[in-house]
Amino acid sequence: MERVKFTSEFIFRASPNIVYQFLTDPACLTRWFCDEVDINDSTYTFVWSGSPEAAELIEDSEADMVRFAWEDADDEDEYLEFNITKSPVTGETIVYVTDFADDDEVEDQKALWETQLTRMRAEMGG
Template sequence: MTKKQIFTLEYPVRCSPSILYEFLSTPAGLQEWFADKVDERDNVFSFSWNGTTDKAEVTESEFEKFIRFHWMNAPPEEYFEFRIEKSEVTNQTILVIRDFAGKGEVKDQSQLWSYQVKDLFHRLGN
């Protein structure tokens, strides 16, 4: 299996970090934009799309700062992460997404994230 590489995407968001964090870290928030159905038990989130379910464990988090998930079926060093940062210049909230993809898959994976984030922004009223 080919080793995947990390990539980072940044999106300016017009909302408070606390509201954004709810959409990134709770089953109800994630179900609004990320998956059709989301459940959580003992720090393991079950994400369902079109009848298929994948599980991811929360490996690290800091309230209103970031949350990192590890897909249960992925190598231990791979994860996806939502990080909330503030631009020092504009004081704008920035959503930073880190994920892993194969060398030839980064563009497709980035487009998929952009599509998902567009749905998130719609829910946030952005």
């Protein structure tokens, strides 16, 4: 099965700083992304239904971009990235999520991110 990189775009009314907080702060992450999270240095251990998944925070540019590398990834070139920009025209904050999936699971992964980021938007009030 071939792994494919894909990017999805999401629009928020919240500021880039608030969006960044929801992508990096444990109290915010548990509101939309995972059940629990533990941070030790640059290692984030996310827990879903009792199953932990560790990721290294490999790039962090406050209010601009966050990139994680999953410790159990088969390909060391794969990552999960949240790129945050502000539209100069509308003033809205745009989040680009870049992830990897098997070629036959890309649409399912996109749907999952749609669900997750919709939840994040609701939790931050827009």
